[in-house]
Amino acid sequence: MQTLTLTVNGAAVTLTLDERTLLVELLRDRLRLTGTHVGCDTSQCGACTVHLDGVAVKSCAVLAVQAEGAEILTIEGIGSAEHLHPMQAAFREHHGLQCGFCTPGMIMAGIDIASRHGPAPDEPTVRAELEGNLCRCTGYHNIVLAIQAGARAMGAPSPVSSPAATA
Amino acid sequence: MFPFTYHRPVELASAHALLVANEEAKLLAGGQTLIATLKQRLASPSDLVDLARVPGLTGIAREGGALVIGAMTRHAEVAASQQVAAAIPALADLAGRIGDPAVRNRGTLGGSIANNDPSADYPAACLGLDATIVTDRRELAAGDFFLGLFETALEPDEIILSVRFPIGGTATYAKFANPASRYAMAGAFLWRGEEGVRVAITGAGQNGVFRWSAAETALVADFSPAALVDIGLDGDEMIADIHGSGAYRAHLAGVMTRRAVARILERGSP
Ligand SMILES: Cc1cc2nc3c(=O)[nH]c(=O)nc-3n(C[C@H](O)[C@H](O)[C@H](O)COP(=O)(O)OP(=O)(O)OC[C@H]3O[C@@H](n4cnc5c(N)ncnc54)[C@H](O)[C@@H]3O)c2cc1C
Ligand code: FES
Ligand code: FES
Numbered sequence A: 001m002q003t004l005t006l007t008v009n010g011a012a013v014t015l016t017l018d019e020r021t022l023l024v025e026l027l028r029d030r031l032r033l034t035g036t037h038v039g040c041d042t043s044q045c046g047a048c049t050v051h052l053d054g055v056a057v058k059s060c061a062v063l064a065v066q067a068e069g070a071e072i073l074t075i076e077g078i079g080s081a082e083h084l085h086p087m088q089a090a091f092r093e094h095h096g097l098q099c100g101f102c103t104p105g106m107i108m109a110g111i112d113i114a115s116r117h118g119p120a121p122d123e124p125t126v127r128a129e130l131e132g133n134l135c136r137c138t139g140y141h142n143i144v145l146a147i148q149a150g151a152r153a154m155g156a157p158s159p160v161s162s163p164a165a166t167a
Numbered sequence B: 001m002f003p004f005t006y007h008r009p010v011e012l013a014s015a016h017a018l019l020v021a022n023e024e025a026k027l028l029a030g031g032q033t034l035i036a037t038l039k040q041r042l043a044s045p046s047d048l049v050d051l052a053r054v055p056g057l058t059g060i061a062r063e064g065g066a067l068v069i070g071a072m073t074r075h076a077e078v079a080a081s082q083q084v085a086a087a088i089p090a091l092a093d094l095a096g097r098i099g100d101p102a103v104r105n106r107g108t109l110g111g112s113i114a115n116n117d118p119s120a121d122y123p124a125a126c127l128g129l130d131a132t133i134v135t136d137r138r139e140l141a142a143g144d145f146f147l148g149l150f151e152t153a154l155e156p157d158e159i160i161l162s163v164r165f166p167i168g169g170t171a172t173y174a175k176f177a178n179p180a181s182r183y184a185m186a187g188a189f190l191w192r193g194e195e196g197v198r199v200a201i202t203g204a205g206q207n208g209v210f211r212w213s214a215a216e217t218a219l220v221a222d223f224s225p226a227a228l229v230d231i232g233l234d235g236d237e238m239i240a241d242i243h244g245s246g247a248y249r250a251h252l253a254g255v256m257t258r259r260a261v262a263r264i265l266e267r268g269s270p
Helices: A023-030 A086-093 A103-117 A123-132 A141-154 B012-021 B034-039 B075-080 B082-087 B089-095 B101-106 B109-115 B122-128 B213-221 B246-267
Strands: A002-008 A011-017 A049-052 A055-058 A071-073 B005-007 B025-028 B047-050 B060-063 B066-070 B132-135 B139-141 B146-148 B160-166 B170-177 B184-193 B196-202
Touching (some): A011 A023, A023 A049, A049 A103, A055 A103, A055 B101, A086 A103, A086 A141, A103 A123, A103 A141, A103 B101, A123 A141, A123 B101, B012 B025, B012 B047, B060 B082, B066 B082, B066 B109, B075 B089, B075 B101, B075 B109, B089 B122, B089 B170, B109 B160, B122 B146, B122 B160, B122 B170, B122 B184, B122 B196, B170 B246, B184 B246, B196 B246
Parallel strands (some): A002 A071, B005 B047
Antiparallel strands (some): A002 A011, A049 A071, B060 B066, B066 B160, B132 B139, B132 B160, B170 B184, B184 B196
């Protein structure tokens, strides 16, 4: 067992867990943040996408212990029912979802795309960037439109969110 | 997963000591391959030694005529680096086409080459650019490092620190990605410079990445796609699986190489 401390959606969390615990299991089973989904558990579908220190990762492919000291942002942390995040609002506006299973991952990936590519990513860019996020329902068309609209609404890219900026 | 003990050393020496003290220990880098392997119970290390907090393993620097990239440098960082784009644009391009953004945010150069997946991209760049793999005890030419399927020259307790990519010449990487996994079905890393031509093929060979010497000889004599038309790889020596037969991959590797030649002729790199 290991004890670890990390920040989840702005709140410090300390817990003791089995080393084998995945980050997604920590979020869903221990913290009951069930907005982050598990579609495949094999790093293919992106339903489990969260941000770790500002960048999108597949939380089914990260051990919880690897996130010691990290800042995790999940779909629960970006907005509320009353105040949707601009990317959430864009998904609603553009019908970027049907069953909604892939949506938390799509939105976290979308915010990551906007933070790296700025307010006007073109369609081929968004499609290429969605390589790791699968949707069984929508055919992607409206997801791409939603991410473009969400990126526009989010405005200029935030300089802190790109680890490569200093490289 | 089978149980393991997790370690987070903050010095290279303690990471190495953990490997020596625990024969069944394994290094953990980005985890994008290893964690899946653990989940499938294909590996049962007694200990995981996480390199994330070991200093000095990340970053990109120009040292003389080479670009030195730390083993723990993530694919996303290489892909977005102005320095890499300026010095060896084909390398930045290759890194930006590994998997998907979330994989690139975790996966590392060291993990990719230590794993030596026969369909991975970085091994082709190392071989094509004649890179040097720097470990905690020696320097290995890429040609001596990749030994076969998931096999390298690394000792069980050896740690990759960085890779040195020589700058110079022109290079490009042509990849036909598996539409589902994004791994290469066939990829050709082509380099042309004063010393000649190098062609490194990944995704196709049963023994992993390899230099296609017949193509290199033909291209030295005549650097054009036409020079390769009569040269073929042996389909019996290529990977055959549900995604494609050996003959298909042999053909595809030829097509990728010809595309790479055409691209260099058209507009330099990448
Ligand atoms: C969905 C998906 C798509 C992918 N697509 C591609 C693709 O298109 N092309 C491609 O090339 N790869 C692809 N990958 C693989 C990805 O690039 C991995 O990141 C990489 O193969 C392993 O790197 P890692 O840092 O995650 O290493 P880990 O998984 O942590 O480790 C891999 C192995 O390397 C060893 N190791 C790690 N670091 C060192 C070191 N410094 N010294 C010695 N040994 C070390 C570990 O012990 C382990 O055995 C994909 C992966 C996924 C999940
Ligand atoms: S559940 Fe993590 S990628 Fe599918
Ligand atoms: S909306 Fe159903 S999986 Fe995407």
